[in-house]
Amino acid sequence: MFDLDRWREIFQSINKNRLRSVMSGFTVAFAILLFTLLFGVASGLGNFFKSAFADDAQNMMFVRVWKTTKPYKGLQTGRAIQLKNTDYNYITEEYEDKIQYQSARVYKNFSIKYKNDASSYSVTAVHPDHQFLEKTIMDEGRYLNERDLREKSKVIVIGRLVKKDLFGEKPALGKRVNVNGSSFLIIGIFSDEGGDNEERKTYIPISTAQMMYGNNDYISQINLGYNPNLSTDAAIAFGKKVERDMRKKLNIHPDDQSALSVRNMAEANKFVSILMFALYLIIGFIGSGTLIAGIIGISNIMIFVIKERTKEFGIRKALGATPGSIIGMVVQESVLITTLAGYFGLMLGTYILSAIGNSLEEKYFIKDPTVSPGIVIGATVILILSGLIAGYVPAKRAARIKPIEALRAD
């Protein structure tokens, strides 16, 4: 392989027969280009699906309640269900090992006032874990902590846009705002990938809220992050179990979707992963078809090329070339052409994909399409192998022709 003379022979043969070399290279370059683009587009679609759920934690689940629609154990339909702290604690104790994060939510909208500026914002009362469930990103200061909860502190974390509305470019951290008549200390400013709406929110400790709202222990919703070690199927089963258990605990008909339901990201995840699997299966099928077509293409050209060179091989044999050296020469030439051409196709494809970038996200749901290094390495190996096959089969045949017959060819 590292015989310099052999390489010189091959470069000379490629260089002196440029049209032929370019022709055989073109098939491969084209096949690899298509292959790269296909996989890039598939990965772009995958990225889009993933980012569509990027707002919240992937392992999020939440327990929602409303009104009963089915009578149960003598209870009427239309009964409003209210979650309370006991329900929250029940979940903590019952499913400890299956839960990574847990937070309650109480939703309200209040006017928030700073100096003379005031506006209405959503004020959500939560537990500290809520930060991870909502993927809240702290730009300044800190999020709510256990101590705030214990001491029922009047502290507030505000979204980037709330800060912008009320403070403009001036610092907000450590300032006090008036929330529905009470003074709150701003301890943190956050951003969120979920978009503008998410950044117009504010968060306060749930204990503070419950005290403020009439000293009750009401909860609007319970959010959970299931243990990420759970398989998707186990997580789905876990969600179903929470749903069953909670309905039982709150005397709700086992099938009353409206009264209490658990929304589980695992189900969406499962759907996305099935979708992606199907997509990759189809693309893999088409992609390998393209590659095979490329290999057959170059094989055909090599057969033609070798026919054209039969006489040359005859001359070489008469001068002392062994069949092995003829096969070696042809195979090496074919591998070189396929590898170079394939690499060219790969680079072109990668370049096109990077040029596309996120420009197709809006219309075609393709986000940041790239080919993974694994695919690139795989494709390179396939290229070299295809060069070997494409060269070996016809070279073997050419080497078998008796020198006297090869010499007679023209």
Next chain:
Amino acid sequence: MIRIEKLHKSYPIGKDSLHVLKGIDLHIKEGEFVSIMGSSGSGKSTLLNIVGLLDIHDEGDYYLNGQLIKDLNEKKAAILRNKFLGFVFQSFNLISYKTALENVALPLYYKGMNRKERLKVAMDYLDKVGLKDWASHLPNELSGGQKQRVAIARALVTNPKVVLADEPTGALDTTTTDSVMDLLKDINDEGMTVFVITHEEEVAEQTKRIVRLRDGIIISDTPTKAAKAL
């Protein structure tokens, strides 16, 4: 150098077979200059190809340089050709995309000689056939006679035991024919065994021994006037 005994060769043609060589006995010693004559289809090329290990005989024995040629595989044949034999063909058979010098150097590549050395040796042989100045030309930039001299240089470059030439002058006019024959005579004078096929009496007369074939049988085997003159 070459010893052939009761050699037979047939070519299969469909279901039948064409019996081309029908028991050839021939002995060529080292340093001989032999020509084969005979009408078209008499089996001259067939014989030369067998002697050149480009084709295989069916029956009889063939010894090259004392070695019995039997059940040779392609690889062994290639090595023997490279070591013992040099070929000159009617149609020159130069590789079109290689220069005169590279064509001459090619057998040395298969011998495993390094590039620098083989180009030097090849240049010596090009010089010997008077084409040193044409070293960097491609075959299609050379005349027929020049091409054949390049081919002769290529046949000689490995310093073989025997040079085999199948109608080397067949595609040349009389003047170039003479220059090619002079070259072959020179080589022979230096002690090389030369074996040529020809149609032309004048060419055959310049060798030292004429073997005449008819229908696959040797009908005469005589020294030439040139040989008697020595």
